[in-house]
Amino acid sequence: MKLIKNAVLVLLTSLSTLLTAQETGFSELLQNIDSREKTSLNGMWDMIVDPLENGYYNHRLKPMDNGYFMNAQMESPSDLIEYNFETSQQLMVPGDWNTQLDKLYYYEGTVWYKKDFEYTIDTDKLAYLYFEAVNYEAIVYLNGERLGSHVGGYTPFQFEVTDKLKEGNNFVVVKVDNKRKAENLPTVNQDWWNYGGITRAVHLINTPKSHIDDYSIQLPKGVTNVITGWVSVTNGKNGDAVSIAIPELKKTVRAVLKDGKAEFSIKAKPKLWSPTSPKTYEVVVKTETDEITDQIGFRTIATEGSKILLNGKQIFLKGISIHEEAPFKTGRVVSVEECRILLQWAKELGCNFIRLAHYPHSEAMVREAEKMGFLIWSEIPVYWTIQFDNEDTYANAKNQLTEMISRDKNRAAVILWSMANETPEGTSRLNFIGNLAEQARKFDDTRLITAALDTQGRGEAGNLIEDPLGEVVDVIGINNYCGWYAGTTESCASIKWASAYNKPMIMSEVGGGALFGLHGEKNERWTEEYQAEVYRTNIEMMRNIDFIAGLSPWILMDFRSARRPLKRIQDDFNRKGLISEQGMKKQAFFVLQDYFLKENN
Structure with a gap:
């Protein structure tokens, strides 16, 4: 047993050394979307089932530049267009296709989704197209232009679309593919249903050009009298002020941006969150151009031998x-x-x-x-x-x-x-x-x-x-x-x-x-x-x-x-x-x- 433990420790030490050279950090994603100015794109979306992916590949299996994502319309009676979102069936978003249409109950493959929406351009704002989750691989197009792709069926992703939106009518098309693959996570063998589709909500989010994009606000490990964290600001300048306020604790601190991020520390002794008392505090994060409000709880979690300690007490x-x-x-x-x-x-x-x-x-x-x-x-x-x-x-x-x-x-x-x-x-x-x-x-x-x-x-x-x-x-x-x-x-x-x-x-x-x-x-x-x-x-x-x-x-x-x-x-x-x-x-x-x-x- 000691030999096994020692071997593992050596391995972990080498892993730790290897990881120090790797870049770390969160992917760019707006935090706390419920505190944003947002428009829902939920509801009925037009859809086309495409098991052979004809809307993406030509007959030589090469990606096309005029696939279904172009949402092409007939301009003369002689035009050959072999798809039409306007006359297709529809699916509810958010939702899975398996339980909405009987013929798709066992289906795994590609389904194209299309949604029309109206937009009024505000030159003082940035716009983000935000998906809470799509299972499993999504390729997203706006007005026929590819925005990008995302792999993974249970986490959110977004695209900045400020310069791609038009005044008036716009359309978004999403190629959704839930085929199981050996190299995926999960892999081909899983003991739950592989629900395909745009399974969580879709939003169009507007922010100021300089806006709070992310933040971390919590108690440091093992500490209960100091609240620390950081705030990240898109298009912020070095020296710009960020304030973090917890009104109920009568605490406000001012931090300064450096390379897009402001770090802070607040001396405070909040009532600790627990299952018997799930206390949260209103926290307000502000810059000169933006403001975000969240409800945040504070607690510590640790282990001691075979015990789990919540706020210092065994639970x-x-x-x-x-x-x-x-x-x-x-x-x-x-x-x-x-x-x-x-x-x-x-x-x-x-x-x-x-x-x-x-x-x-x-x-x-x-x-x-x-x-x-x-x-x-x-x-x-x-x-x-x-x-x-x-x-x-x-x-x-x-x-x-x-x-x-x-x-x-x-x-x-x-x-x-x-x-x-x-x-x-x-x-x-x-x-x-x-x-x-x-x-x-x-x-x-x-x-x-x-x-x-x-x-x-x-x-x-x-x-x-x-x-x-x-x-x-x-x-x-x-x-x-x-x-x-x-x-x-x-x-x-x-x-x-x-x-x-x-x-x-x-x-x-x-x-x-x-x-x-x-x-x-x-x-x-x-x-x-x-x-x-x-x-x-x-x-x-x-x-x-x-x-x-x-x-x-x-x-x-x-x-x-x-x-x-x-x-x-x-x-x-x-x-x-x-x-x-x-x-x-x-x-x-x-x-x-x-x-x-x-x-x-």
Whole structure:
């Protein structure tokens, strides 16, 4: 064991040395879009399904300069134009195409989206076209001109379009491609639905020419009486003033721009954010030409041996995992109201913690969870067996990590950045995830790093956690399905756990499946009684783990998955939810609820 640990430490030291030469920093993205002047481009968009990508490539598979993105119109009866957005079907944005049109239920490929909108030019303003998320690869055109592309289905991106907009009518076209590829994240094999489309909101945002584009405002690591941070200003000049005010604390500080960024420090002792008291403060950031208001909470998070400390005190994370699957109608979550339904169910369950799996959820979800007092595990889709030796795959993962942290770095509720889920052990995987963890700490050293490790095997002494990735993370996540994928329900309670690392462990996945309304004996698979028994025996197992710091069983609600074809039981749903997709609570919900209500810390 010492040899393994020493080898890992040498590897991490070399990684750290390598990373010092690499550029770090957030991708350019407007922070806090709800505090901006913005126009919604949501609603019905024209669409064309293009499985052969005829709208992008010619018959020699060469990109065309007159593809569907030109939105060409017939000017004479003899014109040959083999597409027409005006007479096409439509899709709602935000939304996925799979649940909007039956013929697209299983479809993976290209769909073209087109939206017309009116714009009035203001020469004193800049304009940004902002997408909250498009799954998976988007190529964006404005009035026939290519703006750029984005890869990754769960993080926001934008384009500055000030000089590309016209007075009056404009149109935006987006080529959306959700084909799964081995080099992508997630890879070709995933256990959730590959919802294609413009799945989150689209905005046209106006800002002053010199405007606040980003900021970080929080307590430094381990400190509760100083608020520090920085403000970034586009088109700001050296020496320009930036003020940061927290009216309730009667605090205002003036900072000065240098190379586009102003750093500041405020002596203050705010009331700390916690699940029992999710206190936030209005924070106002101003320049001579711009003003942004946000609600920000302040808290500290740390570890001490096998404990997780929130604001210096031990906390047990009573959690549940959640997919971004809409309740009642299924499909991708598209509204704040749908977020609130899922979160209210978690609150009813007795949770103070949620694992947002297996990708960054919407900003609305994170902000609503913060208001309701949930601690959050946020994750990028480094999932199962990806191409760890592929440099482009790593660049993709780093970019998704950067965009996740950039968007949510001011949310006190987020305490864990997760680097991966159930990845196979190996040197290339350790290099890959070790690099990501190092990058995450460079971006944000105030939060904890975690990863969900794959199910551990049984040994004579029980389950020993010795995955070398345990050296990289601050908190070890363990996915273990005793009674479902391995062992009998009777065997679970007696399993003993040990760890090679003096670190907190979260049982990040545990559970089993059941079809709501199917009843039988507790040893009968797929019945509510079987699932409830899995939970009872696994809860007994977890009670006996002295280094466990929390749990987030799998999962709050049944969700669609193409890996689950069993007719009359699964019907394309992963049935491990404690609640059915129609909102009906299974017996296991109440078993876990009873356990959480009896936990006093």
